[in-house]
Amino acid sequence: MSQNESQMTQERITDGDGVAVESALVGEDLALSYPTTEETIVECARLDIPENAVTALVGPNGSGKSTLLKSLSNHLEPERGTVRIHGEELDTFNRKELARELGVLSQENDSLSSITVEDLIYHGRYPHRGFFDSVSEEDHAAVERALELAGIEELRDAELGQLSGGQKQLAWIAMVLAQDTDVLLLDEPTTFLDVHHQFRVLETIRQLNEEKGVTVAVILHDIAQAARFADYLVAMHDGELYDWGPPEEVVTEQLLADVFGVEATVQHEPELQVLPRRALPER
Numbered sequence: 001m002s003q004n005e006s007q008m009t010q011e012r013i014t015d016g017d018g019v020a021v022e023s024a025l026v027g028e029d030l031a032l033s034y035p036t037t038e039e040t041i042v043e044c045a046r047l048d049i050p051e052n053a054v055t056a057l058v059g060p061n062g063s064g065k066s067t068l069l070k071s072l073s074n075h076l077e078p079e080r081g082t083v084r085i086h087g088e089e090l091d092t093f094n095r096k097e098l099a100r101e102l103g104v105l106s107q108e109n110d111s112l113s114s115i116t117v118e119d120l121i122y123h124g125r126y127p128h129r130g131f132f133d134s135v136s137e138e139d140h141a142a143v144e145r146a147l148e149l150a151g152i153e154e155l156r157d158a159e160l161g162q163l164s165g166g167q168k169q170l171a172w173i174a175m176v177l178a179q180d181t182d183v184l185l186l187d188e189p190t191t192f193l194d195v196h197h198q199f200r201v202l203e204t205i206r207q208l209n210e211e212k213g214v215t216v217a218v219i220l221h222d223i224a225q226a227a228r229f230a231d232y233l234v235a236m237h238d239g240e241l242y243d244w245g246p247p248e249e250v251v252t253e254q255l256l257a258d259v260f261g262v263e264a265t266v267q268h269e270p271e272l273q274v275l276p277r278r279a280l281p282e283r
């Protein structure tokens, strides 16, 4: 296994260039499994999601990316180990407190169908409201901004059940954006989206990061896209963290062969590019 030589201490890590980076989220000594199965699916000694940066989780199907993200968002209680956000263990937060810290886009968000897009996005404001509070000016402004960022103003009155897969995805993304948190955990936000909307969502994520310092951990399927887009990559393989660090260090021809099973060329000039050529035989 090729582990990055990064030094990891309490809530701070040192990346490959020796630059100290604060971590917004830290997973330590994690073993993750689902209640329905005995098997440990992910084991990870240490995972850092650096503050004010965009980290992409990459890896083949079934490598454990979503499972790891679920543990970071408290949707899956670790069999062993801890997750901390800004130094505090996740299980010291109640649901509403955590929702003020963390916005989460999961893959399992298909249960609502008769709710309108606008009502769904207003739902994203619940962590900021008391039980008896009515909608505030701030709620209204956050919802309008989220509709605009996701580019779905014209869909505000549509019912979720009548939307295409991509339109639904944008509505859920808008809900998470309206939540207005400092940390976003996004499980495949570009799934179902055409290339225009993929770019738009990624540009919005980058804009939130640059303008508001939002910390993002995002699962992306396209390694070439992730390599260009993210500040850091977490590469998962068979339930383990294969490597972590800036894309220029993590993305190698060896990683593409070992982790993704493809023969590919990696170019560093004029910008990092991954050019896959063929699938390698199964090992």
Ligand SMILES: Nc1ncnc2c1ncn2[C@@H]1O[C@H](COP(=O)(O)OP(=O)(O)OP(=O)(O)O)[C@@H](O)[C@H]1O
Pocket (backbone or CB within 6 Å): 034, 036, 037, 041, 059, 060, 061, 062, 063, 064, 065, 066, 067, 068
């Ligand atoms: N709810 C669940 N109950 C039991 N096993 C699960 C559950 N969800 C996922 N798994 C198993 O955990 C393993 C890792 O799945 P996970 O969804 O974390 O992978 P992934 O890297 O996100 O994959 P993909 O890219 O296909 O979404 C798989 O073997 C999968 O079958």
